[in-house]
Amino acid sequence: MDTGTWKVKAGLAQMLKGGVIMDVVTPEQAKIAEEAGACAVMALERVPADIRAAGGVARMADPTVITAIMKAVSIPVMAKCRIGHFVEAQVLEALGVDFIDESEVLTPADESHHIWKHDFKVPFVCGCRDLGEALRRIAEGAAMIRTKGEAGTGNIVEAVRHMRAVHDSIRKLQGMPVDELTAEAKALGAPLELVMEIHKTGELPVVNFAAGGVATPADAALMMQLGADGVFVGSGVFKSSNPEAMAKAIVRATTHYQDPAIIAEVSKALGAAMPGLDIKTIPPEELLAIRGW
C-alpha cells in the first residue's frame, strides 16, 4: 500500500473539479461553506481583502484556527503557506490538512525558489499567470494549478487575463512543429518534457482552477466557460452582504455554468457583492500576482 503518490495527489484535485473552494476564517464560516455545497475550504486567519488592507507580513494561519476548521467540516480542508517556506508546509502536513496552497497571497519567504513539493505526501496547489509559471510549479511537484488573478480585489479582470494566457499558450504549443518546441520551452522557462506532453495532449497534466477576483455567480461561470476546472472564491463570499446566499449561488452557477437561465435565477436578490478594486489604483509593489518566480 503506497501513500502520498502522484496519482492520489493529482487524483484529489480531479475529484474537486466542477466545484468551488471557499476561503474561511472560522469554523462557523466553514460550516456555511459546506452547507452551501463548497467542495473544499481554505482555512485562513484573514481573507485576502483583509490581508491587503492590513499590510505587513502575512504568514501561515495559526494551527489552532486550522485544526478547529478541520474538526468543523467533513469536506477537504486546504491551508496556505508562504512561497518557499517549506517549514510552514511541513507544519501544515503535520496538522493533516488535505491540500497546501503555496500562495502569493502571503508574503513570500524566498524570492528565488519555490518549495520542492515532491518531498511531501500532501498535495500542493500553486498559482500561475501563464503557462511557463504553471509548468515550473508542476515540475516542482504541484498536483494542481490555479490561475492567480488578483486576490482580494473582487475584480475578475486579472483572472481572465491569466486563464486566457494559459490557454493561448497551450493552443500555440499544440500547433507548433516539434523542432520548435525546445526554443519555446526556453522562452516559457518550462521543462521541455512537459512542453512536449502538452504539444501531444493539448491540456495541462493537472487540474487548473481559477482564482483571484471571483465575486459573483456570473464571474464563476465566466471562468468555467473560459476553461477553468473549478473556482476558488476568496473574499467574494464572506465580504458580500449575504454570505450564505452568495456561497450557494456561486456553487450553483459553477455547476450550471453553461446555462444562462440558471445563472440568472441564482443571481437574483443576493444583496451586495464584495466591494471591488480597480487594479490600476493599486500601487505596482502591492500587486500579489507578481509574487512567484
Add this chain to the structure above:
Amino acid sequence: MKIGVLAVQGAVAEHIQMLSRLNTEAIPIRLPSELDGLDAVVIPGGESTTIGKLLSDYKLMEPIRELADQGFPIFGTCAGMILLAKRVADSSLEPLGVMDIEVKRNAFGRQVDSFETDLAIPVLGDGTFHGIFIRAPMVEKAESGVEILCQLYNNAVAVKQGKILACAFHPELTDDLRFHRYFLDLVTGDALAESNC
C-alpha cells in the same frame, strides 16, 4: 447504448473517457430532463456532500430513485458509492438510498492517508486490479441481497446489488477498462456478469 454521467461536481470527464474507450456514448447529466433515453447512469467521484446537495436542489434524487426501483443500472465510484448507500455513518448527508449498504466516509483517514494498492476482484478474472483510494469510503454493513466483489482488510470496497454497482476506489483514474466493461456487461445483461448475481 447511451450512458449518463452525473456532472454536478467531480471527476466526470474521466468516466466519459473510459466509456468512450469502450466505444460507448456517454454524456454529462445536470438536470432531470437529461435522464430521458439513457440506458444507465454513472455517479462519479467528487465531494459527496456537494453532489448530494446539488442532486436535491435540482430535483434529481427522486427520478434516480424511481429508475433504480425499476432495475435501472447505476455505477457509483467513491462519492458515487456514498450516494448510492441506504445509510451514511456519522453524516447528515441524505443519500439516494438505493443500495442496501451502510458506508463510512473518509474511512481510511484524511488525504495524507490516501493510497494505491493492488486488489483481488474475482469477477474481473485472474490478476489484480489497481485500486486508487482517495479519502475513500468503505462499506461497513451490507445486507443479504448485496454481493461483495472485493474486500480490503475485511471491509467491502466493491459491491453489487442487482444492476447497481459501487466501489470505494477509482477505476476511472487507471487505464484498466475491466471494471467499466463489467458494468456495461451488467447493463446489456451479458451472461457472465448475470451469472454472478
